[in-house]
Amino acid sequence: MIEFHDVEKYYGDFHALHNINLTIEAGETVVLIGPSGSGKSTLIRTVNGLERINQGQLIVDGFDLADKKTDMNKIRKNVGMVFQHFNLYQNKTVLENIMLAPRIVLKKDEAKNKELAMQLLDKVGLADKAQSYPAQVSGGQAQRIAIARSLAMEPKCILFDEPTSALDPEMIDDVLNVMKDIARDSSMTMLVVTHEMGFAREVGDRVIFMADGHILEDDTKEKFFDGQPSNERAKQFLSKIIKH
Ligand SMILES: Nc1ncnc2c1ncn2[C@@H]1O[C@H](COP(=O)(O)OP(=O)(O)OP(=O)(O)O)[C@@H](O)[C@H]1O
Numbered sequence: 001m002i003e004f005h006d007v008e009k010y011y012g013d014f015h016a017l018h019n020i021n022l023t024i025e026a027g028e029t030v031v032l033i034g035p036s037g038s039g040k041s042t043l044i045r046t047v048n049g050l051e052r053i054n055q056g057q058l059i060v061d062g063f064d065l066a067d068k069k070t071d072m073n074k075i076r077k078n079v080g081m082v083f084q085h086f087n088l089y090q091n092k093t094v095l096e097n098i099m100l101a102p103r104i105v106l107k108k109d110e111a112k113n114k115e116l117a118m119q120l121l122d123k124v125g126l127a128d129k130a131q132s133y134p135a136q137v138s139g140g141q142a143q144r145i146a147i148a149r150s151l152a153m154e155p156k157c158i159l160f161d162e163p164t165s166a167l168d169p170e171m172i173d174d175v176l177n178v179m180k181d182i183a184r185d186s187s188m189t190m191l192v193v194t195h196e197m198g199f200a201r202e203v204g205d206r207v208i209f210m211a212d213g214h215i216l217e218d219d220t221k222e223k224f225f226d227g228q229p230s231n232e233r234a235k236q237f238l239s240k241i242i243k244h
Contacts, residue, residue, distance in 0.1 A: 001026050002047060002157070002189070007056035009042055009213075016042045018213045020056070026156065029183040029190040031200040031221075034210035035237065040193040043210070044159045047191065048079040061156060077105060080150035080158040084166045086142045088134040088149075094121070095130040098149045106153065113152075120148035124178050140171025144178050151182070157189040158182065164196060172196070179203075197241060201225055209234040 002024040009017035017039050024030055032040045045051040047060055049072045058065040061078050088097050098117040102108040121127045124144035129137055137145065143163055150158055160179065164172045176199050183190055183203035192199070200207055200221055207224040209217035209231065217224070217234040229235050 001059075001061065002191075003057070003059040005057040005059075007046070007053050007058055009039075009046065009051060010054050016213050017046070017053075020215060022208070022215065022218065024189060024191065026189050027186045028205045029192065029203055030206045030208060031204040032191065032193045032208045032210060033195065033197075033200070033237070033241075034216075038210040039213040040210055041161050042213075044081075044161060044191050044193055047157070047159055048081055049075050050081075073105070077153060078156045080153055080155035082143070082147055082150050082158065082160045082163050084162045086134075086139075086146035088142055088145060090134050093131050093133060094126070094137065094145050097134070097145060098152045101149070102152050116154075117148070117152055120151050121145075123151075123181070124148045125174070138171060139167050140174050143167060143171075143175045147175070147178055147182070156187075157191070160190065160192040160194065162193050162195075164194065195241060197225075209237065211237075 004020045004022040007017060007020040020043065032043065034040055042051055046053050046058060046065070049065055053066055056066065060075055063070050063075055065075065089100070092100065095117055098120060099113045102113045118127060118130065121130055124147060126141055126144055129141065134142055163179070164175050167175065176196060179199065180203045182188055194200070204221045207219055207221050208215055209229060211233050216231040217229045219229060229238060
């Protein structure tokens with residue numbers, strides 16, 4: 001479970017997150033949307049400690065992230081992240097990319113590590129790429145490998161920061177389908193920043209709309225898409241993105 005209580009985040013003088021209060025239950029899939037610069041990335045990056053909060057309380061899986069004594073390595077083991085750019089190690093095979101963190105961080109047994117890595121590659125439809133190098137796969141394939149790499153740590157929660165926005169259009173669906181599979185696994189908590197409203201409609205539990213560092217709307221997807229958001233800016237944003 002993730003709990004934000006009165007969270008504030010500043011970058012120097014710039015107030016990036018205002019009074020964030022939010023509870024995300026284990027297993028939920030929450031989609032964050034909003035205009036550019038509204039604080040979506042900042043918010044999800046606080047969950048694994050990539051950005052520290054300045055005020056308030058943020059509890060992730062029982063750990064208080066505002067407490068300087070909290071061991072951030074424990075958080076990062078439980079909270080995976082997939083970025084817009086996949087950042088695979090170019091000089092390692094696809095299989096090695098997936099096995100690296102569990103080997104180093106979890107000290108996982110080699111045979112078990114390899115078994116899970118191959119299962120995950122199969123899950124993302126790329127078992128035949130195990131011995132390839134990142135330069136030999138497409139962007140969409142690289143992103144699916146990055147997702148498998150994140151899952152190999154067996155996290156309880158996974159954060160996605162615009163995972164499809166750097167991809168060619170024909171590759172987006174393959175990545176979204178992998179993400180939908182993960183979302184349907186009720187044990188995984190997912191926070192997803194995306195403009196893919198089809199994803200939100202199909203597998204999201206909740207939709208959060210942010211603007212200027214504020215959460216202006218936090219609805220079930222049914223209320224957000226079918227019942228209309230109550231916030232005027234959220235309404236305008238929605239009509240714009242649905243049109244495109
Ligand atoms: N490291 C940083 N230092 C200073 N300002 C930052 C930093 N990171 C983000 N910001 C600012 O904080 C605000 C929120 O940025 P953030 O990336 O969280 O927004 P976003 O909603 O994810 O935007 P986008 O959709 O464009 O990625 C923006 O005004 C951005 O310029």
